[in-house]
Amino acid sequence: MARTDETGQVARHESPFGTTPPTPPPGEGAAGPDARMPRWLPRAMVLALALVGAFQLGSWAFHQLTGLLINILIAFFLALAIEPAVSWMASRGMRRGLATAVVFLAVIVVSAGFVTLLGSMLAGQIIKMVEDFPDYLDSVINWINTHFNTELRRVDVQEGLLRSDWLRNYVQNSATGVLDVSAQVLGGLFQLLTITLFSFYFAADGPRLRRALCSVLPPAKQAEVLRAWEIAVNKTGGYLYSRGLMALISGIAHYILLESLDVPYAPALAVWVGLVSQFIPTIGTYLAGALPMLIAFTVDPWYALWVLIFVVVYQQFENYVLQPKLTARTVDIHPAVAFGSVVAGTALLGAVGALIAIPAIATLQAFLGAYVKRYAVTDDPRVHGHRRRGTGPRLFSRARERWARRPRGERPPTESGSSGENSSS
Numbered sequence: 001m002a003r004t005d006e007t008g009q010v011a012r013h014e015s016p017f018g019t020t021p022p023t024p025p026p027g028e029g030a031a032g033p034d035a036r037m038p039r040w041l042p043r044a045m046v047l048a049l050a051l052v053g054a055f056q057l058g059s060w061a062f063h064q065l066t067g068l069l070i071n072i073l074i075a076f077f078l079a080l081a082i083e084p085a086v087s088w089m090a091s092r093g094m095r096r097g098l099a100t101a102v103v104f105l106a107v108i109v110v111s112a113g114f115v116t117l118l119g120s121m122l123a124g125q126i127i128k129m130v131e132d133f134p135d136y137l138d139s140v141i142n143w144i145n146t147h148f149n150t151e152l153r154r155v156d157v158q159e160g161l162l163r164s165d166w167l168r169n170y171v172q173n174s175a176t177g178v179l180d181v182s183a184q185v186l187g188g189l190f191q192l193l194t195i196t197l198f199s200f201y202f203a204a205d206g207p208r209l210r211r212a213l214c215s216v217l218p219p220a221k222q223a224e225v226l227r228a229w230e231i232a233v234n235k236t237g238g239y240l241y242s243r244g245l246m247a248l249i250s251g252i253a254h255y256i257l258l259e260s261l262d263v264p265y266a267p268a269l270a271v272w273v274g275l276v277s278q279f280i281p282t283i284g285t286y287l288a289g290a291l292p293m294l295i296a297f298t299v300d301p302w303y304a305l306w307v308l309i310f311v312v313v314y315q316q317f318e319n320y321v322l323q324p325k326l327t328a329r330t331v332d333i334h335p336a337v338a339f340g341s342v343v344a345g346t347a348l349l350g351a352v353g354a355l356i357a358i359p360a361i362a363t364l365q366a367f368l369g370a371y372v373k374r375y376a377v378t379d380d381p382r383v384h385g386h387r388r389r390g391t392g393p394r395l396f397s398r399a400r401e402r403w404a405r406r407p408r409g410e411r412p413p414t415e416s417g418s419s420g421e422n423s424s425s
Helices: 040-064 066-091 096-148 154-162 165-176 178-204 206-214 219-260 266-279 284-299 301-330 335-349 351-369 393-405 413-424
Strands: none
Touching (some): 040 066, 066 178, 066 206, 066 351, 096 154, 096 178, 178 206, 219 266, 219 301, 219 351, 266 284, 284 301, 301 335, 335 351
16 A cells, blocks of 8 residues: 555655655656647648648649740740831831831731732642642553553542542541631631730830839849840841741742742742741741642642652751851851750740740840850860870871971981991091
């Protein structure tokens, strides 16, 4: 039995030295029934959940607004492209909004006229091709019968084509895909309208936009932002200049080919090839070459093959010779950097990224180059691409030069000395 005091509680054991051991703190040992959760833990859990929810909401909103952000980016670069023309007209006393409207109206009129001309030309050539298709088919069948000893007839080929399951499935898929094509056309028109409106606002309200951006920055940062804006305008203009120059060269080259083959509408086709191949990235070359091939086929099928060969050869010449030199001079970036920026832009944003990659990289490079500190390069032969002096083949070339400078019959010093000693003896 444990001893109890007068209150009935169990008495604590006293130490042999007559002192009572200290009572352990409440936090140590086993948790009792009165232990509480730390006050910071609920707030930390709520904060963590709020951060996760905000991240998910931001990610969802970014994915939903990706199309709009890409349209705004395209509109911004279009505004930078027409900024010099708008500023020139505004400096002559015209209101900036009216100057922007005039530039946009000129671009729309030229584009609409070009599309209308090509549309009428293409429709006429398609009608002609459909009318002459039986003659083409007869010539192909006669060639096959002559070289392979067959007895094909155009009527049998037409009946087999009309009764084929492929044609039936193609007609059904085309009928069901009319709504999808219509939706894509309406979506493309809405996207074009969105880009046009944003680019108009960016160009017309450019000074107001710059003032609003500079109003939240200190004076030193304001100068940097304005300088970056000026660099972006210059680089974008240089990029469009290089593209326009390449479009002109491409159009002249294809015009010479089409005119030599007597292909109809050679000037319009040359303009089509030049513009589409330069200003529609990735697939522009194939779209540009398909139309001249189609129209050349109506004249002679072999002409279409010549056009295809010329398009492929010229594309290689443009990619490896013409484009790197022009881009390096007008945009002032290395050809390898230009090629890498196009590849990276295509991987990130597709065709849009390929279109705006070069001016964006040129702007970034010029802006960083103004603030990166540079030092004088040491005068080391390795910097200039040479070997160190006195090593490698240079030593043997020096010895060869010295040996060639000696007159004939001259002997080395050791041999002459030894011969003199022998004669004196």
